[in-house]
Amino acid sequence: VSGLDGLGPALAKLRAAPPLVHNITNFVVMNNTANALLALGASPAMVHAPEEVEDFVAISGALVINPGTLSAPWVASMRLAAIKARTMDVPWILDPVGVGATPYRRAVNGELATLGPAVIRGNASEVLALAGAAGGGQGVDATDAVDDAVAGAKALAKERGTVVAISGATDVITDGRRVARLSDGHPMMAKVTGMGCTATAIIGAFLAAEPDPFWAATYGLAALGVAGATAAERARGPGSLQLEILDALHLLDPDTVAPTATLDG
């Protein structure tokens, strides 16, 4: 079951055979990312040494590359892993954190984007920066509205033969032709660090369970959006929200989960 009703079945499939999700990600979010993947039902690992990244890709169901706290040795490992993933048909996702902030970030993410990611997920500013459009954005926070970035996302998806997912008040997912929109989530999620990185990792888990990356990206953002909205009802602030989202991911019920989604194209 793909399509807008496919989240529940994909989640049930993922939990029935927890995929190993290989993350090469940033220092800020490693703990949260691992916990979110476990809470969802996947099996996370963080592995970055050049001596073993290729071996680890070979046994993984999906690969997550997030150069948020990048440095040259880590970038070298990301490159090795991405190339190995492409060779092995292991789907991988790129999170171009703060790509517009510095020339180094633009160069690294621009190169990684050519190595065959199944999905690229960012906020509107990051997607626009990677698409070469104006916008930029200071650091890692989105300063462009999601809707303004849809055209850039479609162009980037077509140029790179990938799916582009933009998170924001409305999430938008496109493969250059189809466009899904999701309106779950909660504004306070922007006050928890690495929520976008969590979204990326969760999409990574769905990439191992759903063969169409467009739907994998849609299910990943939908799962987090539904969990975030539920969690926000119990949270007093961003500290409790971070915890409640993990509980909510764990409590997501494949039989009843129903994101607020629409599809064009």
Place this chain on the structure above:
Amino acid sequence: VSGLDGLGPALAKLRAAPPLVHNITNFVVMNNTANALLALGASPAMVHAPEEVEDFVAISGALVINPGTLSAPWVASMRLAAIKARTMDVPWILDPVGVGATPYRRAVNGELATLGPAVIRGNASEVLALAGAAGGGQGVDATDAVDDAVAGAKALAKERGTVVAISGATDVITDGRRVARLSDGHPMMAKVTGMGCTATAIIGAFLAAEPDPFWAATYGLAALGVAGATAAERARGPGSLQLEILDALHLLDPDTVAPTATLDG
């Protein structure tokens, strides 16, 4: 409005235009530091690659340097960033974590302290060790009473032309002449890792909103002290305290926040 009544206005100013706070900090606290800055109302980023630290300093409102898990490549980036910050008049703060524990820590922090930090924040043992006084302290926990360190703090502040902030049961902030004392907070905060690092980062955020580093340091410690005292009323232990502090920072009200503060000099 500077002075003891200035915390509320400074917090309102900070939230009205969230400053980008550039952190080169330790692996233990990156997630908490980012979350505390977001909860307060600032915009955090963690960036350390030599290829981009200077570019990032140039777009930031303040810089936080915390060599808690230092190594030579990170120290090189800290040096680059501190020098760039001085050149660009971006205020920066040094957190000399565990400076008394090893000769390497003494050498690195001693050098960084000469590169023009607007504020140095540590516990009593760290401030005494950096001031060259006896004391030392095992690892990162304070073994000297805050009051014993005030003389050392004043001397260090004068020698380096900086503000020195000591956290403890009573927080003390001095520029070598003025001395502010704060008595909010809660003893259980010492059972949450990186609470001092959080204090440092929050002072960093205030450095971007308040031009006098003496008041920026006072407001930063006051904000965390008030949040910590409020949070402790709801916490059963250090796990819930860590979460409640993030919620309390988010819920700090600029119109009513009132730290327990006194001023000498």
Place this chain on the structure above:
Amino acid sequence: VSGLDGLGPALAKLRAAPPLVHNITNFVVMNNTANALLALGASPAMVHAPEEVEDFVAISGALVINPGTLSAPWVASMRLAAIKARTMDVPWILDPVGVGATPYRRAVNGELATLGPAVIRGNASEVLALAGAAGGGQGVDATDAVDDAVAGAKALAKERGTVVAISGATDVITDGRRVARLSDGHPMMAKVTGMGCTATAIIGAFLAAEPDPFWAATYGLAALGVAGATAAERARGPGSLQLEILDALHLLDPDTVAPTATLDG
């Protein structure tokens, strides 16, 4: 008081003189590990630079080596620290995270295991992989039942002159002759990342307070098991469980703590 009734006295001793526990551990768990050690009553530090690891070992009560996110520079520091610990009679513990997953992990952990750890703690798959037995295990999750690994653990303990601790639904601790079994804990603990790493660090703290590594390992796993079982009663999911475990470690009462334990041999 050693033996099955010794946990309370060992915990009281540890809290009366909090040992400095030196951790060279992985990026995923540094915050949780530090918080768990603080909540228990120990004094944690994370130090890995080759310029200072040996100096830090020399002032520590115990050393924890966890190459979960290993890379060549960190492995070099682990080697330096382990050798220094052996020289100084500082007890140390090895956590061979995901040792069966790649040849690099097998080589690194195999070498570290020869450098005199007082305790090796892993899940059943990791212990079997390190013992050279079949099993392997994908990534860091256990795929072998604990009981199946006891024979391998005994053999490994004898071969290396160490204590081997296996965590799982039943924890098993052996020095090759004695075998302790613990049945506290809760299944949801497997949904919190780094719970095994937390167990390793807590054993590290007990190594500084209890001279027999067999009992130190037993007390460490017992303390976490009791705290985990208590915490699970209050948790709705893995997010709240992570927090509740820290509170429960803090609230452990040396006078009443009573793990479910048996002893053979």
